[in-house]
Amino acid sequence: MSIFDATLNPLEESRFLKRTKELAIELEKVTHFSFVEIQQLLILYYKLQKKTTSKYSPDSKDGELSKDQFAEVMHNCFQMTDSKMTTNIITAMGKKSRSRFISMELWITTLSLFLRGTLEEQIHFCFSVYDITNSGILTKDVLFRFLRHSLFSVSGEGDAEESVKDLLDIIIKKMDLDRDNKISFNDYREYVLKNPKWLEFLGQCLPDRPSAYAFQYTFMPNLPNY
Known part of the structure; x- marks a missing residue:
């Protein structure tokens, strides 16, 4: 039986979690998530990138998530529907990289900011x-x-x-x-x-609180109350 996602083959999930274990350990040190929460979010990333490879970016290297797919997550999960602001947000996320894709590291660190970031992190x-x-x-x-x-x-x-x-x-x-x-x-x-x-005086840059809560309780089950 799969640990986190019943729609995945148990062996497939196990291999992915084993492959990303060291990454999850490192990300726990620099985000506001626990190790288990990071694994849950990495499983979500894995499922999304499988769709990405076939629908958005057939040339995606090693199954990375496309920026278009991340924009859909912002729209569908966080109700961030202003396309111009979405473009600015994704550009800001990747200012240190010119890649057309969202790495697993960037996925987790961005969600950490979106869902549980401190005011100081949000200001930056x-x-x-x-x-x-x-x-x-x-x-x-x-x-x-x-x-x-x-x-x-x-x-x-x-x-x-x-x-x-x-x-x-x-x-x-x-x-x-x-x-x-x-x-x-x-x-x-x-x-x-x-x-x-x-904080967001020129337009929405972060999910509103209800959307952030809904995302966590949908994709990160068995959470404590925040």
Whole structure:
């Protein structure tokens, strides 16, 4: 009988868990998951990448998960439906790598951040999502682009332009702590630590709490209460 997933052949599951045991041990040291929870999430990765190989990326090396498939996980499991923000999030996840695929390590560390990340970890990640120029600074132009996208989605082009400019002025006054007309990482971090509700002020970068809970109780059974 399979340990974690009755839909998998027991021998297939056993071989996979044995092959990834050392990885799970190492990931337990750097994430907010237990060893068993990591194994459960790796089994989910394994099942997803089997679909990926045939549907999305026939050239996927060694059964890696495609970015398109991860985008579907964000959409279907976490209700993160803004395609532009999804692209920015996946780009931020892979800033240290140019690979077109999501490795098992990146899968686990990202889910650790999504599901149980500390405020400090979330601050670093959200800023990275917003920092589309990789400059470490959110200029007025970058802020305008994000705000324009958000408001156009709600109110349409005619009403949004002036609203964006007004909102941009308010944000700069609040978050530009050193008054240099732009928001540095330190500006953002200091302000969000005091005002956590501003963490995702330019758009959703993380799953909401109900979606995060639902994911854990669906794919990581026998969990303690969080």
